[in-house]
Amino acid sequence: MKGAACGFALVLLASCGEKNTASADSAKSAADRAKKFVAFMEAAQEEIKALKDDVDRGRGEGAIQPRLTAIRRNISAAQNTPFPKDGVDARELAAAFKSFLERTLQELDEATWDDNSGRVLWKKLLSGCAACHQRFRDG
Numbered sequence: 807m808k809g810a811a812c813g814f815a816l817v818l819l820a821s822c823g824e825k826n827t828a829s830a831d832s833a834k835s836a837a838d839r840a841k842k843f844v845a846f847m848e849a850a851q852e853e854i855k856a857l858k859d860d861v862d863r864g865r866g867e868g869a870i871q872p873r874l875t876a877i878r879r880n881i882s883a884a885q886n887t888p889f890p891k892d893g894v895d896a897r898e899l900a901a902a903f904k905s906f907l908e909r910t911l912q913e914l915d916e917a918t919w920d921d922n923s924g925r926v927l928w929k930k931l932l933s934g935c936a937a938c939h940q941r942f943r944d945g
């Protein structure tokens with residue numbers, strides 16, 4: 807009967823003893839982390855879309871700086887969310903985050919975003935996102 811109850815482990819964890827409960831908990835939190843990770847990425851995506859609009863409309867540094875800050879905040883938050891996907895080397899991913907934040911984004915923070923440079927800089931930012939995705943997404 808105990809075995810049969812464990813067959814319903816997903817709904818009846820409490821009856822299955824410590825070990826099963828612990829592994830189910832960690833699976834759940836891995837799923838939670840994956841969800842959180844994607845939520846931070848999606849928030850960065852919203853900012854980058856809005857940033858394109860700011861650039862196209864020539865809104866200038868006053869509008870652009872807060873976007874870059876929000877992108878940094880969300881990408882840093884993703885960086886700090888341990889990514890539980892199989893086949894992704896955690897150290898390589900960490901290095902890619904570091905390079906994006908400390909090189910790509912840093913350069914773009916320091917650059918002058920004006921009517922001439924804005925589009926080129928925006929594309930550079932997008933390529934920074936894409937470079938990491940090509941290596942790690944679906945990987």
Ligand code: HEC
Pocket residue numbers: 840843844847848850851852854877881891899902903904906931934935936938939942943944
């Ligand atoms: C250092 C690596 C890295 C960087 C930099 C990065 N991402 Fe991601 N991103 C990922 C990974 C890994 C996933 C896949 C998550 C998954 O498969 O569950 C992802 C997923 C996403 C998703 C989720 C939907 C999808 O298409 O899979 C969006 C949206 C996204 N990223 C936007 C961005 C934007 C915008 C930037 C740049 C501002 C960015 N990311 C920079 C690693 C990165």
